[in-house]
Amino acid sequence: MSLITTKKNNIGILTFNRPDVFNSFNKELALAIQKVLEDYANDPEIRAIMLTGNGKAFCAGQDLQEAIADNGLEIEQIVDEHYNPIIKQLRSIEKPVIAAVNGVAAGAGANIALACDVVVATESASFIQAFSKIGLVPDSGGTFTLPRIVGFGKASALMMLGDKISATEAERLGMIYKVVSDDSFMEEAKGVAQKLANMPTKGLAYTKHLLNQSFVNNLDEQLELEKKWQFKATQTDDYKEGVNAFIEKRKPEFKGK
Numbered sequence: 001m002s003l004i005t006t007k008k009n010n011i012g013i014l015t016f017n018r019p020d021v022f023n024s025f026n027k028e029l030a031l032a033i034q035k036v037l038e039d040y041a042n043d044p045e046i047r048a049i050m051l052t053g054n055g056k057a058f059c060a061g062q063d064l065q066e067a068i069a070d071n072g073l074e075i076e077q078i079v080d081e082h083y084n085p086i087i088k089q090l091r092s093i094e095k096p097v098i099a100a101v102n103g104v105a106a107g108a109g110a111n112i113a114l115a116c117d118v119v120v121a122t123e124s125a126s127f128i129q130a131f132s133k134i135g136l137v138p139d140s141g142g143t144f145t146l147p148r149i150v151g152f153g154k155a156s157a158l159m160m161l162g163d164k165i166s167a168t169e170a171e172r173l174g175m176i177y178k179v180v181s182d183d184s185f186m187e188e189a190k191g192v193a194q195k196l197a198n199m200p201t202k203g204l205a206y207t208k209h210l211l212n213q214s215f216v217n218n219l220d221e222q223l224e225l226e227k228k229w230q231f232k233a234t235q236t237d238d239y240k241e242g243v244n245a246f247i248e249k250r251k252p253e254f255k256g257k
Contacts, residue, residue, distance in 0.1 A: 002029040004054065005036050010047040010197040011190070012040040019055025024063040025108060027073070030082035037089045047256045048197035049093070050189065051116065052100035061107025061130060075136075083108050083140040090115045091212055094205035096196040100189035101167070101176070106130040111140035114149065117208065119176035120192055121167040122185040127175065129159045148215065149175055200238030201256035 004015040014036055016023035023029075040046045053059055066072050073081070090097055090112070099116035106128040113119050113127070121127075129146070131138050138146075138159050147155040150173045158165065167179045180188045196204065206229040213225055233239055237257040245252035 002026070003032040003036065007043075007046065009194060010045060011050060011193045012036070012043070012046040012048075013050045013052065013193075016051075016053040016059055018063075019053075019057070021063055022057035022060035022104065022106075023053040023055065023109070024060045025082060026063045026066045027078075027082065030078075030086065034085050034089065037086070037093060041089070041093045041095065044256075046095065047201045048096050048098065048193045050098045050100055050193045051112070052186075052189070053102050055103070057103040057109075058099075058101045058105040058113060058125065059109025060104060061109045064134075079139050083112075086112060087115050087141045091208075094208070095201060096193075096199075096204050096208075098189065098193045098196065100186065100193075101125045101127075102185065104128065107138075108140040111138065111142035111145065114145045114175065115141055117204075118192060118196070120185075120189045121170065121176050121179055122182050123167055123179050124182050125167040125179075127165045127167075127170050128162060130162055132160055132162045144215075146175075149173070198254065200236065200242060200252075200254045202236045202238050203233050206233055 002016070002018050004017045006013045006015075014033060016029060018024060018026070018029060037049070040049050062078065067075060067078060096118065097116045099113040099119045101113050101119060101121035102125065103122070104126050105113045107130040110127045110129060129138055129142065137143075142159070146158065150158070154173065157163070165173070165175070167176065170176045171179050210222070210225060210229055214222055217225065238254045241254060242252050
């Protein structure tokens with residue numbers, strides 16, 4: 001089984017399970033992820049989603065043995081049918097998505113992590129834009145996401161040189177939310193997921209929409225969009241619960257509605 005899925009406490013967890021090849025992607029894993037993300041998007045009991053890897057790696061990118069097989073898919077098909085749909089799902093799904101990077105995240109694995117809403121990494125993890133080392137170009141949204149996170153010059157250098165970036169350096173650059181010690185990593189990563197799952201997730205989904213549009217809008221357009229989504233937020237049950245809890249000086253109980 002290339003993908004392990006678990007559901008607990010309103011969190012859906014996807015664990016990449018090809019540890020013998022550092023969780024590199026093949027067709028089976030890519031299509032399984034797409035299917036589970038779709039299922040979780042439509043499951044009202046799931047209010048946050050977490051991606052992680054089994055073993056020493058988060059994901060080492062594409063399984064090159066599959067890519068060069070005589071009867072395998074062309075790289076263009078792999079990108080179009082495997083990676084691009086996953087990136088689009090991660091950015092459009094109306095629930096917070098956490099990447100719990102438990103080890104090396106290379107190539108498409110790194111860029112899938114960066115497409116998530118919150119990235120937590122263990123202190124021994126690393127990030128590598130490995131494409132240039134075999135004559136390829138970054139995919140999985142990397143050329144869109146990374147320059148906007150770390151700046152054009154730094155992104156260009158990381159992609160062309162293929163430098164390995166430690167989790168600590170990734171945090172310093174703003175690539176990830178935070179680094180966690182190896183000993184407490186999974187506990188803390190699940191804690192972040194649980195915190196998000198307990199929050200007003202409708203509002204978080206609206207925030208995600210706004211962040212996506214901020215890549216293409218000018219200031220006036222973004223201000224208008226903020227006004228639109230702020231009004232929508234005031235119509236949610238979570239907003240009413242948040243206000244009532246504040247007035248009544250109690251802890252709110254959000255339902256994601």
